Amino acid sequence: MEPLIRIRGLSKRFGQGCSRCLDATGPEQDTNLCPHCGSVMACNDVSFDLFRNEALGVVGESGSGKSTLVRLLHFEWEASGGGMEMHRSAGLSNLPEMFTDGSNYSCNLLGLSHFQKRQLRNALMGIVYQNPHLGLRMQVSSGGNIAERLLGAGWRNIAKMRERSAELLERTEIPIERMDEPPCNFSGGMQQRVQIAKALSNNPLILFLDEVTTGLDLSVQARVLDMIRNLRSEFNLSMLVVSHDLGVINLLCQRTMVMKSGHVVESGLTDQILQDPQHRYTQLLVASQL
Amino acid sequence: MLMHEWLQKDDEPRSDAAQSAGYPFGFMDEGAKKEIRRSILKAVAIPGYQVPYGSREMPIARGWGTGGLQITLSMVKPDDILKVIDQGCDDSVNAVNIKKFVATVASVAITTDTRAATLIQTRHRIPEERMNDQQILVLQVPYPEALREVEPSEMETRRMHAEADYSRMWLYLYEDIVKYGEITISYRYPVTVNGRYITDPSPIPRWDVPKLHMADTLFLFGAGREKRIYAIPPHTSVEPLEFEDHKFRTENFFGKACARCGATDTFLDEVIDNAGGGRSFFCSDSGYCDKRSQAWNH
Numbered sequence: 001m002e003p004l005i006r007i008r009g010l011s012k013r014f015g016q017g018c019s020r021c022l023d024a025t026g027p028e029q030d031t032n033l034c035p036h037c038g039s040v041m042a043c044n045d046v047s048f049d050l051f052r053n054e055a056l057g058v059v060g061e062s063g064s065g066k067s068t069l070v071r072l073l074h075f076e077w078e079a080s081g082g083g084m085e086m087h088r089s090a091g092l093s094n095l096p097e098m099f100t101d102g103s104n105y106s107c108n109l110l111g112l113s114h115f116q117k118r119q120l121r122n123a124l125m126g127i128v129y130q131n132p133h134l135g136l137r138m139q140v141s142s143g144g145n146i147a148e149r150l151l152g153a154g155w156r157n158i159a160k161m162r163e164r165s166a167e168l169l170e171r172t173e174i175p176i177e178r179m180d181e182p183p184c185n186f187s188g189g190m191q192q193r194v195q196i197a198k199a200l201s202n203n204p205l206i207l208f209l210d211e212v213t214t215g216l217d218l219s220v221q222a223r224v225l226d227m228i229r230n231l232r233s234e235f236n237l238s239m240l241v242v243s244h245d246l247g248v249i250n251l252l253c254q255r256t257m258v259m260k261s262g263h264v265v266e267s268g269l270t271d272q273i274l275q276d277p278q279h280r281y282t283q284l285l286v287a288s289q290l
Numbered sequence: 291m292l293m294h295e296w297l298q299k300d301d302e303p304r305s306d307a308a309q310s311a312g313y314p315f316g317f318m319d320e321g322a323k324k325e326i327r328r329s330i331l332k333a334v335a336i337p338g339y340q341v342p343y344g345s346r347e348m349p350i351a352r353g354w355g356t357g358g359l360q361i362t363l364s365m366v367k368p369d370d371i372l373k374v375i376d377q378g379c380d381d382s383v384n385a386v387n388i389k390k391f392v393a394t395v396a397s398v399a400i401t402t403d404t405r406a407a408t409l410i411q412t413r414h415r416i417p418e419e420r421m422n423d424q425q426i427l428v429l430q431v432p433y434p435e436a437l438r439e440v441e442p443s444e445m446e447t448r449r450m451h452a453e454a455d456y457s458r459m460w461l462y463l464y465e466d467i468v469k470y471g472e473i474t475i476s477y478r479y480p481v482t483v484n485g486r487y488i489t490d491p492s493p494i495p496r497w498d499v500p501k502l503h504m505a506d507t508l509f510l511f512g513a514g515r516e517k518r519i520y521a522i523p524p525h526t527s528v529e530p531l532e533f534e535d536h537k538f539r540t541e542n543f544f545g546k547a548c549a550r551c552g553a554t555d556t557f558l559d560e561v562i563d564n565a566g567g568g569r570s571f572f573c574s575d576s577g578y579c580d581k582r583s584q585a586w587n588h
Contacts, residue, residue: 114449114452144461148457149457151461156460156534
């Protein structure tokens with residue numbers, strides 16, 4: 001089976017950069033800050049595949065580049081280098097110019113124009129942030145938040161959009177009578193569920209979850225995770241799950257990557273990584289959390 | 291001779307006085323007029339796109355129609371017939387001032403008849419009578435950015451225009467409908483020009499918006515304070531933002547008629563009688579109303 005997206009050599013540098021950045025940063029040096037020029041190598045040469053209907057976990061300490069990775073793949077930040085290719089079966093029929101050479105994979109999506117990236121994002125991707133303030137407009141009604149994505153995808157019928165919003169809010173266990181209330185009236189767990197509803201509104205192929213349950217209390221965490229698991233099988237989602245919590249990863253993901261100082265230090269089946277960690281840092285992580 | 295002295299002088303020919311005092315034809319120097327004409331050409335080539343230009347100092351204050359005035363002055367020819375209206379009215383102070391000024395510096399004839407004019411400068415109205423392909427309508431614009439309501443940053447609105455990222459504008463309308471059951475924008479109703487740019491039609495009432503669609507006339511928009519020129523060329527589609535189940539509507543006067551000319555198919559102003567407290571309605575387009583009243587009396 002061919003992967004849905006292929007990521008190769010993805011890098012993100014903040015700062016000028018110098019010739020010694022690559023050697024001076026990384027897990028061995030235990031830093032992503034180049035001591036020579038002061039640049040931060042937030043992501044360095046990250047490569048992986050994401051398959052259909054798969055949940056891939058990304059674990060690592062804070063500052064290891066997990067969230068940067070998500071921002072790059074969601075086209076929020078410009079990558080400094082590397083490639084992202086999507087399989088033909090992703091259904092990019094409205095962007096045929098991306099498949100020129102007859103190969104099953106698109107051109108490097110990171111090189112597309114802002115306009116094309118936006119189209120791609122609206123058609124294929126959803127994202128849920130740790131902080132609901134990033135993903136939601138707090139002063140706009142919850143239904144409106146969901147409608148915004150639908151409007152971006154060309155929906156122009158209020159009744160149909162409200163129907164779709166109600167359906168999604170029901171799936172994410174928000175009472176429909178609160179649909180016209182702004183998320184700032186909601187609890188943290190509810191806000192997170194509105195965010196998930198918004199992310200799912202355009203039937204995405206790929207869902208990015210960036211520390212979705214961090215900051216929620218344990219019972220709410222369990223319900224949100226349970227819901228995400230159900231939604232994944234129901235909507236046939238490919239998910240990239242970023243978390244520093246191995247419990248979350250264990251629950252949601254079949255495969256996992258471990259990041260440290262901008263590098264992927266270990267990757268494999270989640271069970272394998274948790275039971276038999278190979279890299280020194282993974283061993284520390286597993287030992288301290290399980 | 292000083293500017294205010296010419297303006298007060300009613301004997302002809304004033305333009306000779308202006309030119310003998312060293313002012314070029316049309317007040318602005320040739321370089322300025324050339325730049326503005328080039329901006330206009332670009333605006334016509336990209337319908338609805340706001341072209342930045344170097345807005346000049348005018349002898350009226352910014353915000354009082356300097357954008358429209360600069361377009362008028364850069365395009366006016368000696369054989370033009372000029373009409374200037376302010377909120378539909380030919381006789382308001384602002385319209386009269388601008389009219390006198392242009393007549394002084396460009397020696398053009400003045401009219402109040404929409405059909406007779408070749409060049410019309412207007413604030414906040416489009417004349418009731420359909421204009422033809424030989425005429426140009428210049429609109430004064432206070433806020434050229436249609437997205438300003440939803441996004442305060444100029445950099446961000448430019449990005450939104452560039453990427454046709456208009457979901458926030460649509461969201462604004464959605465929220466309006468959810469809250470009030472209908473879209474509450476009464477004037478400055480956003481329109482999509484040529485299927486591409488969301489554009490501010492200037493503060494014309496919704497009544498006038500359909501007149502922009504597939505018109506025979508060239509519409510030029512000038513914002514002097516905000517330093518933008520944009521255009522809706524003839525035969526260009528202009529679609530007000532609307533939903534399939536919440537259509538755009540114009541104002542409705544529920545069968546009221548103009549108290550002066552009896553028109554029932556024009557945009558009406560409500561006038562309250564201070565003494566008696568009675569209400570009456572009059573055509574907002576005074577030139578059209580005059581024409582109808584005269585025909586009525588004969």
